[in-house]
Amino acid sequence: MDKESMKLTNEAGAPVAENENSLTAGPRGPVMMQDVWLLEKLAHFDREVIPERRMHAKGWGAYGDLTITNDITKYSKAAVFKPGTKTECFIRFSTVAGERGAADAERDIRGVAVKFYTTEGNWDLVGNNTPTFFLRDVHNFPDLNRAVKRDPQTGMRSAQNNWDFWTLLPETFHQTTVVMSDRGIPASFRNMHFYGEHTFSLYNDKNERVWCKFHFRTEQGIKNLTDEEAAEVVARDRESNGRDLYEHIASGDFPKWKMYIQVMTEEQAKNHYENPFDITKIWPHKEYPLIEVGELELNRNPENYYAEVEQAAFTPAHVVPGIGFSPDKFLQGRLFVYGDAQRYRLGINYNQIPVNQAKHARVHDYHRDGAMRVDGNYGSEPAYSPNSMGDWSSQPGVMEPPLDLSGAMYAYDPKDDPTDDCFRAGGNLWRIMTEDKKELLIKNTANNIKPCTKNIKYRHAVHCFKADPEYGERISGAMEVDFDKVKELAKLTNNELNAATMDMKME
Ligand code: HEM
Known part of the structure; x- marks a missing residue:
């Protein structure tokens, strides 16, 4: 790094004289409004946090x-x-x-x-x-x-x-x-x-x-x-x-x-x-x-x-x-x-x-202005489309193939689809697990669900049972719920099961 580039400046590039001692009225007096470098530094600091991602924040x-x-x-x-x-x-x-x-x-x-x-x-x-x-x-x-x-x-x-x-x-x-x-x-x-x-x-x-x-x-x-x-x-x-x-x-x-x-x-x-x-x-x-x-x-x-x-x-x-x-x-x-x-x-x-940014393709999207537009904002290029200047027309050659769709508009619940099985994939996964993996799954689940009320444990045990009877039996044992009751509850439809396990005080 050259000597010049190691010198402190403010955000406008002007030299900063002092970065540790505030400008005060007298050696023990209050700080001056005139310490504009201090004001700039604090104001920037106050705004240095942006919202974290709603999930996947870390x-x-x-x-x-x-x-x-x-x-x-x-x-x-x-x-x-x-x-x-x-x-x-x-x-x-x-x-x-x-x-x-x-x-x-x-x-x-x-x-x-x-x-x-x-x-x-x-x-x-x-x-x-x-x-x-x-x-x-x-x-x-x-x-x-x-x-x-x-x-x-x-x-x-x-x-x-x-x-x-x-x-x-x-x-x-x-x-x-x-x-x-x-x-x-x-x-x-x-x-x-x-x-x-x-x-x-x-x-x-x-x-x-x-x-x-x-x-x-x-x-x-x-x-x-x-x-x-x-x-x-x-x-x-x-x-x-x-x-x-x-x-x-x-x-x-x-x-x-x-x-x-x-x-x-x-x-x-x-x-x-x-x-x-x-x-x-x-x-x-x-x-x-x-x-x-x-x-x-x-x-x-x-x-x-x-x-x-x-x-x-x-x-x-x-x-x-x-x-x-x-x-x-x-x-x-x-x-x-x-x-x-x-x-x-x-x-x-x-x-x-x-x-x-797109690194290997030109961006020509007509989007203009807005906070922090720092790229020249397309200069004097036309701001509207279609235009007679021949700028940035759409590219029909990349249109994807049409897709046939059918059916009436409705808020469909996939659980009403007779082909829907929520437990097949989980059951298949259980069946291909080696014994040590099964043991870990049971142990991790039991530890994780431990603080929950019994009704929730029953619901989970029923799901495990529906996926594979062995999975259901072993998780029931580990969560200390009655396996006979699990088998009875497993005869219910999903809505009935949810209704039957609403009671937080369920034993
Ligand atoms: C409709 C369901 C979903 C919604 C509403 C949703 C919503 C979000 C939102 C709002 C963010 C933060 C985005 C940001 O601030 O940059 C995010 C991040 C993320 N989502 Fe989703 N998400 C959904 C489903 C999924 C699924 C199914 C996956 C995986 C297949 C997934 C993977 C991710 C990942 C990896 C990130 C972090 C991206 C990054 O590293 O910046 N999300 N999601």
């Missing part, structure tokens, strides 16, 4: 590349998927329920958001380390957040609120089983898979569509912590996962994931035995095998946490030609909420923050 980021090793152009025309293409990306890993200061090694799902800076614009994949999600209707999402975060009276996290909400919605069952399993506390971000979760679509250069799911499988191997190990980690390091990621990248030990897709044709989707657009359901690998796409490597740490990690903004709405959405109604809700949250959290021009 997170860590890194840059890397996606390299395409297989040819999937028969499914997608996206430039990012051309064989051999290497695309720079930025990733942010997070926990979900904890606030910005929370510890990393908590039992929770991990968010994994990736921004691919493609030549056709930025593509964001905003996923998690689990193949499915708790919920399938956007209406439930704000409530999930309130149930897993702080109780309005005590200001504390509450197992009772958490499990009450989960167990009243049986579609949460598979995800609850995953979170309570050994995978509920990954040892590091490097040691976990991650998924796009939703059904997305791909379309090729003939505009033929398939449905698809995105998978990223760790090459570092899966590694998890037990509750006891995690408690020990948190006691000495609340930033354990962020530190692990930063240090491995800094030392040149770059973490890698293999990228895969699962593909379902439109015809297969019509005949699938359950709703393929329901995010709480998996597509079994046996039926829809993983197709290799490429490899993602993380190889560069951010220079500045706030600028790059805290101000990063991802949204599932950012897709590029060749990648599209699906009728998944949960995904549809997310298409609105991310940009909306970011306009509030970061301001209307958040896509001009360097980490969010």
